[in-house]
Amino acid sequence: MTETALRLSRGIFRILLPILAITQVSAEPFEETRAPAEREIPIEPNGAVADAGWALGRLNKGGCMANASFVYPETTTPVRLYLIDTGVSDAGTWFAQNKNLKSFRSELVRGGNDPQFSTVVAHGTQMLSLIAGPETGAALGTPIHVVNYNIYPGTSPTTTSGRLADAIDRAIGDHAANPALRSVICIAHGSSYPGAQTGILEGAIQEAVDAGITVVVSAGNEGGNASSYIPGAYGTRSGIVCVGASDLNNGILPSSNTGPAVDLFAPGQDVRTLKLSNPQPGSYDFASGTSPASALTAAAALIQLSINPTLTPAQVEEALTTKAAPSVILSQTAPAELLVQVLPDPETDSDLDGVNDILENFFGSNSANAAIKPVPMAIARVSGQARLSFNVASDLFNPATPYVLADGSTWKVWMSDNLTDWQDATTTGALSPGTAANGVIPMTFSVPNAASKVFLRIDVTLPPSAP
Structure with a gap:
């Protein structure tokens, strides 16, 4: 008699897709108390429309270059995003499809001579789509209240440091009036x-950080030292997370600023975003630069605060750094380059098909499609051996270290004749990989066993850094 079993040490986690109440406020001119020279430093979005869609997968598995799936954690504590950017278009009812977007308010931040309107919405809409947009958002499982401070009045694609400072002041005031979030x-x-x-x-x-607000800033796209540009230069301060852009190969995007002010890197080359002109499932635009990188990092910060609302800005930064993955390609300018990670709950069953995402990933199945389940394992007796046949995802398996996967997970085959006493069968068994096809490698594991009955199970253990 032979039987198989699968086991993980943790249970089921359900993902809920997340109403977005759209309001637009044209604010009165903010009191101009800034020094004129400081108010007029030109500011522009960090990002350009490009092509591709790999970034969310890299957030889940930083070192797995082939991963294209993304599983986000479902959190429960509401948090608030202050998106200081261009305006945001609701793209019809697109954002409303995310039920975890609990509210949205937009205010136009303008000086005394600025227009009382704004038509600039593309960049802010893209950034929100990366944080909480259907199909492209990294924090889809987190309840978020959004306040958009539009610092691009009129039709100009540039703004000023004065308007940015004014918007931060407004965020501090709003936070003080609503400290629970x-x-x-x-x-x-x-x-x-x-x-x-x-x-x-x-x-x-700094006042925002002192008030308990985590601040995420982009490093800039000049290919230089982030310490020479604002607001990236302030990344050396605790609780201010300065983000550089990584490329498709986990190196540094050539245009990204680097240096000691940069705390983390995140995908910034050809990052999939909402297509504003055609907000439909499967229809995307793409953004490159430190803008999408900082938006994805802001999503990760929101997730951390929703998981643990007691975190200070400095502790949020520390949590992001601790969970980050080392890049595949290290550079002389950033020898400690780290990639932001959004780690799902280890027992998430994203498609609710009854099979854990970890096991679906291990067996090379699709954790986002309930109609696709892992190919069942098969067990047989052959010449005094128990032989187990199964698939392993080809992007995870490394022949040089067969029981250590590319994402750092480990796995073993265990054997028992009574379901009580188990022994590690990998110490006496033999693993024979077949030829990779369609994203999986067929495996045969054989272990000597002459008992009247035998039970085999596979355990998958997450790396130590996993939650």
Whole structure:
């Protein structure tokens, strides 16, 4: 008699897809108390429309270059995003499909001579789509209240450091009036003028951190030292997370700023976003640069705060760094380059098909499609041996270390004759890989056994850094 079993040490986690109440407020001019020279430093979005769609998969498995699936954690504590950017278009009812977007409010931040309207919406819409948009958002499982401070009045694609500082002041005031929600400020743009430091902006960002708001800023797209550009230069301060852009090969995107001010890297080359002109399932635009990288990192920060609302900004930064994955390609300019990770609950069953995502990934199945389940294992007696046949995902298996997977997970085959006492069968058994096809490698595991009955099971153990 032979039987097989699968076991993980943790249970089932369900993913809920997330109403977005759209309101637009044209605010009165903010009191101009800033120094004129500091108020007029040009600021522009960090990102350009390009092509591809790999980034979310890399957030789940930083070192797995072939991974294209993404599983997000489902969290329960509401959090708030201050998106300081262009305006945001609701793209019809697209964002409303995410039921975890609990509210949306937009305010136009303008100086005394600025227009009372704004038509600039593309960049902010893309950034929100990367944080919480259907199909492209990294924090789809997290209840988020969004406040959009539009600092691009009129039709110009550039803004100023003064408007940015004004928007941060508004976020601080709003946070003080609603302290129950833990908050993240996302600033996915910056100055392309080196040396343009402004104490006013630095003070506003530091005040936000002191008020308990985590601040995520983009490093900038000049291919230089982030310390020379605002707001990336302030990344050396605790609780201010400065984000550089990584490329498809986990190296540094050539245009990304680097240096000691950069805390983390995140996908920034050809990152899939909402297609504003055609918001439909499967229809995408693509963004490159440190803008999408910072938006994805802001999503990861929101997830951390929803999991643990007691975290300070400094602790959020530490949590992101601790969970980050080392890049595949290290550079001289960033020898400790780390890639932001959004780690799903280890027992998530994303498609609710009754099979854990970890096992679906191990067997090379599709954890996002309930109609696709792993090919069943088969067991047989052959010449005094118990022989187990099964598939392993080809992007995880490494012949050089067959029981250590590419994502750092380990696995073993265990054997028992009574379902009580188990022994590690990998110490006496032999593993024979077949030829890879369709994303899987057929495996045969044979172990000597002459008992009247035998039970075999496969255990998959997550790497130590996994939650």
